[in-house]
Amino acid sequence: METIIIGLLIPLLGTMLGAAFVFLMRDEMSPRLQKSLLGFASGVMVAASVWSLLIPAMELEEGKGAWSVLPAAVGFLMGMGFLLLIDELTPHLHIGTDKPEGPRSHLSRTAMLALAVTIHNLPEGMAVGVVFAGAESAAAGLSLASALAVSIGIAIQNIPEGAIISMPMRAAGNSKWRSFLIGSLSGAVEPIGGMAVVLLASLMTPALPYLLAFAAGAMIYVVVEELIPEASEGEHSNLSTIGFAIGFVLMMVLDVVMG
Numbered sequence: 001m002e003t004i005i006i007g008l009l010i011p012l013l014g015t016m017l018g019a020a021f022v023f024l025m026r027d028e029m030s031p032r033l034q035k036s037l038l039g040f041a042s043g044v045m046v047a048a049s050v051w052s053l054l055i056p057a058m059e060l061e062e063g064k065g066a067w068s069v070l071p072a073a074v075g076f077l078m079g080m081g082f083l084l085l086i087d088e089l090t091p092h093l094h095i096g097t098d099k100p101e102g103p104r105s106h107l108s109r110t111a112m113l114a115l116a117v118t119i120h121n122l123p124e125g126m127a128v129g130v131v132f133a134g135a136e137s138a139a140a141g142l143s144l145a146s147a148l149a150v151s152i153g154i155a156i157q158n159i160p161e162g163a164i165i166s167m168p169m170r171a172a173g174n175s176k177w178r179s180f181l182i183g184s185l186s187g188a189v190e191p192i193g194g195m196a197v198v199l200l201a202s203l204m205t206p207a208l209p210y211l212l213a214f215a216a217g218a219m220i221y222v223v224v225e226e227l228i229p230e231a232s233e234g235e236h237s238n239l240s241t242i243g244f245a246i247g248f249v250l251m252m253v254l255d256v257v258m259g
Contacts, residue, residue: 018162043247079217
């Protein structure tokens with residue numbers, strides 16, 4: 001259990017490290033760098049969804065022939081639907097926009113930005129948690145090493161995400177420490193969501209293929225709904241494509257080498 005707790009905390013440390021950039025950078029993050037980092041985060045999340053979640057979900061059911069894909073398909077769609085529902089029911093504001101999404105509320109701009117990031121980070125925590133749960137049960141060839149690979153991969157992509165959150169907070173007039181705190185707390189939902197999935201999977205072992213695919217669907221929703229549109233609009237979209245390729249290959253290599 002101690003290893004699982006450490007693994008769940010690693011992504012949060014990545015977010016905190018990225019949020020600390022607010023102490024090192026004087027100006028706003030350049031559009032070129034932001035596009036590159038958004039693409040990088042997208043690549044890591046897509047690769048983790050495929051190699052670490054969907055493929056193991058199908059391998060768990062490989063003895064069922066053509067039906068082995070069913071849990072992965074159902075879980076994936078449920079994960080997409082879950083994030084869509086949260087997106088619709090939660091008032092939030094994406095970085096770089098002035099138009100809130102979700103139901104009307106009287107929340108501050110900072111609070112709605114924080115909620116947007118929470119929605120984004122929840123599936124990442126779930127992904128780390130469910131992979132550790134699979135490793136704990138020795139399912140589908142998942143090992144603690146492969147689970148740590150996912151945790152490290154998410155932590156690496158959380159570094160630029162932490163900076164992308166804290167830097168605009170600073171530019172909006174918040175102090176450096178307040179910006180750092182908000183950026184760091186945005187990643188707190190990850191270990192919480194991860195531990196919840198670990199506990200759920202321990203009680204419902206037969207549901208593990210569905211949970212793996214569920215986390216994949218939730219992460220892909222974030223990539224398609226938020227990261228790729230933000231990375232592709234305006235100038236320098238080619239940098240986001242390069243960042244995506246680097247992030248995808250890095251996560252793929254981590255999964256294979258450490259798995």
